[in-house]
Amino acid sequence: MYGITTKQFSVLRDHVDVYQFMLDIYTPHWQTGVAAPFWEYALVSDWMDKSYLHRCRIWKDKEKIVAFCFHENPVSHVYFSLRPGYEALAPEMVEYAEKHMPRAGGEQQLMLTGTQRQLAQAAEAAGYSQAGGYESFFFNCEEPLEYPLPEGFHFTEIGGVDVAKACQCCWKGFDHEETEGPWNGEYEHGYALCSAPHATPEHHIAVMNQAGEYVCYAGMWWVPENKLAYLEPLCTVPAYRHKGLAAAALSQLYRRLKPLSAAYITGGGNPFYQKIGYGPGVVWTFWKKGSGQALSLS
Numbered sequence: 001m002y003g004i005t006t007k008q009f010s011v012l013r014d015h016v017d018v019y020q021f022m023l024d025i026y027t028p029h030w031q032t033g034v035a036a037p038f039w040e041y042a043l044v045s046d047w048m049d050k051s052y053l054h055r056c057r058i059w060k061d062k063e064k065i066v067a068f069c070f071h072e073n074p075v076s077h078v079y080f081s082l083r084p085g086y087e088a089l090a091p092e093m094v095e096y097a098e099k100h101m102p103r104a105g106g107e108q109q110l111m112l113t114g115t116q117r118q119l120a121q122a123a124e125a126a127g128y129s130q131a132g133g134y135e136s137f138f139f140n141c142e143e144p145l146e147y148p149l150p151e152g153f154h155f156t157e158i159g160g161v162d163v164a165k166a167c168q169c170c171w172k173g174f175d176h177e178e179t180e181g182p183w184n185g186e187y188e189h190g191y192a193l194c195s196a197p198h199a200t201p202e203h204h205i206a207v208m209n210q211a212g213e214y215v216c217y218a219g220m221w222w223v224p225e226n227k228l229a230y231l232e233p234l235c236t237v238p239a240y241r242h243k244g245l246a247a248a249a250l251s252q253l254y255r256r257l258k259p260l261s262a263a264y265i266t267g268g269g270n271p272f273y274q275k276i277g278y279g280p281g282v283v284w285t286f287w288k289k290g291s292g293q294a295l296s297l298s
Helices: 011-025 036-043 050-055 087-100 117-125 163-173 176-180 188-194 245-260 271-275
Strands: 004-008 057-061 064-071 077-082 109-113 129-140 205-208 214-223 228-236 264-266 279-288
Touching: 011 036, 011 064, 011 077, 036 214, 036 228, 057 087, 064 087, 077 087, 077 117, 087 117, 109 117, 117 279, 129 271, 163 176, 163 188, 163 205, 163 214, 163 228, 205 245, 214 245, 228 245, 245 264
Parallel strands: 077 109, 228 264
Antiparallel strands: 004 057, 057 064, 064 077, 109 279, 129 264, 129 279, 205 214, 214 228
């Protein structure tokens, strides 16, 4: 495409510009690519392999970012953000992903969101076929979300989440105890997440039992530019599940963020979200083709 230049992503030089690009092209159902916190949350996490970030590529029209190809976790899952009006870049982006983005065991999967039709068409033309997908549900803040907190529990105050307690809750809440044993007391990754450039730890919330232990935790990345309340993560300690704590925590987040003009609260693909009133969100489709090896950068 005439006048378009490319460059490899540099986390120290480019992250803030890429984040702003994702804010600029955001649509409520992610038709142009993921919301900005999706990328930043992964980038500052301890579970994402950062050793392939140099393979992520930026396309620019003069000084304006118009497209971005990147991985998350696993590194073989490739994502695309594409500014409206630059859909002609889709075949080039898919070709770049196939040739240069990392693979795991020879496998690679393109992760498309919303109605990224031009990318889907480019993938199909390049020999990819749809290999699955799912819907991640959102809550429309025009509707009420009012689930009460059960007796005997209470919420943390605004800005009052203890990072170490939250990390311990996540360790238990994501069932790490079953496979990796008791929490080892490591919480530095929690502080790393809270120090991300656009993190909003003042909006995180936890549910405590009468002993003051965190038994449910909800992280919140508030994006005022997009009126988006990005939920990440949400978990409940196994012994406290099916008591309505997560629904109550989300209701409390709704009460805190709706006055700030939140339009949507993100969720996941678990039927739990639909059960409490979440509706259409992001439709994900996954695309695969035959195995191969990633090539060196050109």
